[in-house]
Amino acid sequence: MTATAPVTPDMLTIPRKDTGGGLPNLVGMTRDAMRDALIAAGTPEKQAKMRVGQIWQWIYHWGVRDFEQMTNLAKDYRAMLAETFVVAVPEVVTRQVSEDGTRKYLVRIAGGHEVEIVYIPETDRGTLCVSSQVGCTLTCSFCHTGTQKLVRNLTAAEIIGQVMVARDDLGEWPEPGTRTEADRTRLLSNIVLMGMGEPLYNFESVRDAMKIAMDPHGIQLSRRRITLSTSGVVPEIARTAEEIGCQLAISFHATTDEVRDKLVPINKRWPLADLLDALRSYPKVSNSERITFEYVMLDGVNDSDEDAHRLVKLIDGIPAKINLIPFNEWPGAPYKRSSNNRIRKFADIVHNAGYSSPVRRPRGEDIMAACGQLKSETERGRKSKAQIAAETGT
Structure with missing residues (x-):
């Protein structure tokens, strides 16, 4: 796949766009919610299902935001829609392109808050890393996003x-x-819910958004091309399989409770x-739908041979692959990144135990777009210099 943007570091500031004020936004509504909204706006009940199908295709298949362009709808109906609803998406504030082709977008949402999105192009796919919260409530000590408190x-x-x-x-x-063409190579072929926030602390919104992404009459992504990453919100794990049906990844990162309590504080609760x-009883786990264990490699913290052997014993009986992530410093x-030799030795132990153990190649480090580096500069800018110094130790 060839990227359509320059592959040299670049930042583009995008002009501010009107998002329609206080009118209801059709984007993000489920089909049932959109049907109810159209009926409330005067659409005859017998026509509502058909109208939902038409509007849905315009928004999610063709990418049309202007009701006037929805030409299979009557002109007066289009006028009613324009007076009653908007089709609005987050406003792009900046767009950066890494030397490796990775793209990072800073987007503004309601309330003036900002979140980051990362697109990673590869030869056979394009993966979008999506955020689910402004900030994060988990305060994982190795994660830059974790230094920003949850906003909403x-x-x-x-x-x-x-x-x-x-x-x-x-x-x-x-x-x-x-x-x-259904079999064409897609530039955006995969979604990972691995951006800012803990997806399972925002379950309903994540579920509804991913159902839209999977809808066969819109964006049309297979559920197997969507991966939700959680730090371990145990009560919501089975619900993820039942109500979303996507792939599951776990931010694991340690092989003892003592170490994981420090790296991933949610471990103190679960x-x-x-x-x-919970993972052993995950409804969709199988040899064809393995759970991904994400494991960030931290020098002298969780990267010993003993850790690798413990990891293999812990996941025994769970169809799994282990993604080893060289720590992306900020x-x-x-913490410091484990050496390449240490990562290779760890990977060999896991691989020899029968588990796939790819080492994730850092992408977008030059634009702070790599795993664990996302952080809203707007929220950071609202803090005092003393708060920032306390966060970074500077």
Whole structure:
């Protein structure tokens, strides 16, 4: 896949766009919610299902935001829609392109808050890393986002809107009326809920947004091309399989409760034994749908041979692969990346035990777009210099 933007470091500031004030936004509504909204606006009940189908296709298949362009709707009906609703997505504030082609977008949402999205192009796919919250409540000590306190959950519109913003930038919406090939190579082929926030602390909005992404008459992503990453919100794990059906990844990062309590503080509430019990009974786990264990490699903290052997024993019986993530350092980070030799030795132990153990290649480090580096500069800018110094240790 060839990126459509320059591959040299670049930042583009995008002009501010009107998002329609206080009118209801059709983006993010489920089909049932959109049907109810159209009926409330005067659409005859017998026509509502058909109208939902038409509008849905314009928004999510063709990428159209202007009601006037929805030409299979009557002119007076289009006028009513324009007076009653908006089709609005987050506003792109800046767009950066890494030397490796990774793109990072800073987008503004309601209330003036900002979140980051990352698009990672590869030869056979394009993965979008989506945020679910402004900030994060988990305070994982190795994660830059964790140094920013939770501001609020994102709405379903703000979550699926991130996908739409990326497709805008990639020029991936088909031309209305043209034939689209189902087997064509897609620039945005995968979604990972690994951006800012804990997705399972915003379950309903994440679920509704991903259902929209998977809808066969819109963006049309397979559930197997969507991966939700959680730090271990145990009560919501089974619900993820039942109500979303996507792939599951776990921010694991340690092999003892003592170490994981420090790295991933949610472990104090749901320790390793509880988390692993939930994963063993995960409704969709199988050899064809393995759980991904994400494991950040921290020098002298969790990267010993003993850790690797413990990890293999902990996940025994769970169809799994282990993603080893070289720590992506950020200003003031309290940890260092494990050496390449140490990572390789760790990976060999896991691989020899029968588990796939790819080492994730850092992407977008030059624009702070790598895993664990996302952080809203707006929220950071609202803090005092003393708060920032306390966060970074500077």
